[in-house]
Amino acid sequence: MKIKKIHTFALSLLMLTACSSKKPEKKIESEILTNIVSTVNTHDDLGxxxxxxxxxxxxxFIERMRDEHNFDEAELYKLFSGAKDLNQVPIVCKVNKKGQCVTNYNQGQWDRYKGMFIYERNIQRGIKFWEEHENTLNRAYHEYGVLPEYIVGxxxxxxxxxxxxxxKKVIDVLTTKSMLNDRREDFYTKQLEKFLIMxxxxxxxxSNLMGSDSGAMGxxxxxxxxxxxxxxxxxxxxxxxxxxxxDAIxxxxxxxxxxxxxxxLREVAIRAQYKxxxxxxLTTGYKTKYSQHxxxxxxxxxxxxxxHYQGAVSLIKLPKYSYDELWLGTHNFRVITTYNHDTFYGMVVHQLGEEIKYRRYNN
Structure with a gap:
C-alpha cells in the first residue's frame, strides 16, 4: 500500500490556483506542478x-510514533515491511478426541512442569553461572536485598x-500480536511502542533482536x-x-x-502437611491469602x-501423579509471581534456586 494523503493537498493547491482572479503565468504554473508531482512521488515511496x-x-501506529516520539517515518515503513505475520505459522499442540487443543492437565501436572526446568544439566549450568558471577550476585544482594538463589532460579x-x-524475531511477535486482532492487542501495541524506543x-x-513467543528478551x-x-x-x-x-543480574x-x-524475609515457600x-x-494458588492459624x-x-513468617500465606497445590503436594508461600513468593503470574512458575523458580544453592555448598 502507498500513502496518498499528499494528493489531497496537491488537488487543493491546484483548485486555489484555478480560482485565482489573476491568470498565473505559465512558468509559475509549471513550477508549482513540478513541485507537487515531486512531492507526491516522494510520499508514494512510503508504505x-x-x-x-x-x-x-x-x-x-507509525504516524503516532513519528508525531509523539520523533521517529523517522520512512525507517519505520522499511522496518515493518520486513516484519512477518506469525499467525501464518501453525501452532503445534496436543489434540483431544473432540479435536480441541489441550494445554492443561490435572494429575501429574506439576511433575511434568517441574521436569522442564529442574534437571541435572540445568542444575549444573546454574552452579557454574553462580560460580562465575558470584561477585555480581553478592553485589546485587547488598544493593537490593534479593537472595542470589532467586536471581539464579x-x-x-x-x-x-x-x-x-x-x-523468534521480536518485531515479528509484537507486530503480529498488536496489529492482527490478538485478544491482548492493546497490551502488545504498548510493548511494540516501548520496544522501538528501547x-x-x-x-x-x-529488525534482528530475537526473543520469546511473547516478545521477551535477554x-x-x-x-x-x-x-x-x-x-x-x-x-x-x-x-x-x-x-x-x-546487567541481567x-x-x-x-x-x-x-x-x-x-x-x-528469607523464607519464600515451605512444604506443608495435611490429612x-x-x-x-480449598482454593489454592499464588493469589490466595490465608491466616496460618x-x-x-x-x-x-x-x-x-x-x-517464622507470621503474615498471610498463599496456599500452593502441586498436583503430582499420586497425591497433591501442599506448600505455604510468603510475601516474597508472591513477589516472584509478579515476574510471571503463575503459581507453578513461582514454585519452580524457588525449587531450582534452592537446589542449586544446596548442591553448590554441599558438594
Whole structure:
C-alpha cells in the first residue's frame, strides 16, 4: 500500500490556483506542478509492504510514533515491511478426541512442569553461572536485598543461563500480536511502542533482536516495558544490555526490589502437611491469602518445619501423579509471581534456586 494523503493537498493547491482572479503565468504554473508531482512521488515511496501491507492500524501506529516520539517515518515503513505475520505459522499442540487443543492437565501436572526446568544439566549450568558471577550476585544482594538463589532460579527458568534467548524475531511477535486482532492487542501495541524506543535509545537494530513467543528478551526475558522500567546498567559500562549477564543480574534484582521484595524475609515457600492425598476443598494458588492459624485450626494444614513468617500465606497445590503436594508461600513468593503470574512458575523458580544453592555448598 502507498500513502496518498499528499494528493489531497496537491488537488487543493491546484483548485486555489484555478480560482485565482489573476491568470498565473505559465512558468509559475509549471513550477508549482513540478513541485507537487515531486512531492507526491516522494510520499508514494512510503508504505508498508509484505505481510502487513494495507494494515491501517499499523499505518496509524507509525504516524503516532513519528508525531509523539520523533521517529523517522520512512525507517519505520522499511522496518515493518520486513516484519512477518506469525499467525501464518501453525501452532503445534496436543489434540483431544473432540479435536480441541489441550494445554492443561490435572494429575501429574506439576511433575511434568517441574521436569522442564529442574534437571541435572540445568542444575549444573546454574552452579557454574553462580560460580562465575558470584561477585555480581553478592553485589546485587547488598544493593537490593534479593537472595542470589532467586536471581539464579529466574535465569535458569527463563533461558537456561543464556542457552535459549528465544527463536523468534521480536518485531515479528509484537507486530503480529498488536496489529492482527490478538485478544491482548492493546497490551502488545504498548510493548511494540516501548520496544522501538528501547532499540533506538540502546542503539540496537530492532529488525534482528530475537526473543520469546511473547516478545521477551535477554537473559531474564524482560518484555520492553520491563526493560524501560526496571533494567539497569549494573556493570556501569554506559549501556543497559539485557544480553549481558551482569546487567541481567542487577535488572532482575531491581525488578524484585521495585515490586516489594522484603530483604528481611528469607523464607519464600515451605512444604506443608495435611490429612489425605488430594486437596480439593480449598482454593489454592499464588493469589490466595490465608491466616496460618485458620489453616491449622480449621483444616489441619501445618508447615513441615517452623515458619517464622507470621503474615498471610498463599496456599500452593502441586498436583503430582499420586497425591497433591501442599506448600505455604510468603510475601516474597508472591513477589516472584509478579515476574510471571503463575503459581507453578513461582514454585519452580524457588525449587531450582534452592537446589542449586544446596548442591553448590554441599558438594
Amino acid at each position: 508498508v509492504e509484505g505481510d502487513f501491507a494495507e494494515n491501517y492500524k499499523l499505518i496509524n 529466574i535465569l535458569g527458568v527463563e533461558t537456561a543461563y543464556g542457552v535459549n534467548f528465544g527463536k 532499540a533506538r535509545d540502546s542503539n540496537l537494530d530492532p 537473559y531474564g526475558q524482560f518484555i520492553p516495558s520491563s526493560y524501560l522500567d526496571f533494567a539497569v546498567d549494573f556493570n556501569q559500562d554506559g549501556v543497559t544490555d539485557l544480553w549481558n549477564p551482569e 542487577g535488572s532482575i534484582a531491581n525488578y524484585f526490589y521495585q515490586n516489594g521484595w522484603k530483604s528481611s 489425605g492425598s488430594r486437596c480439593r476443598k 485458620k489453616l491449622r485450626k480449621e483444616h489441619g494444614i501445618i508447615p513441615h518445619q517452623p515458619l
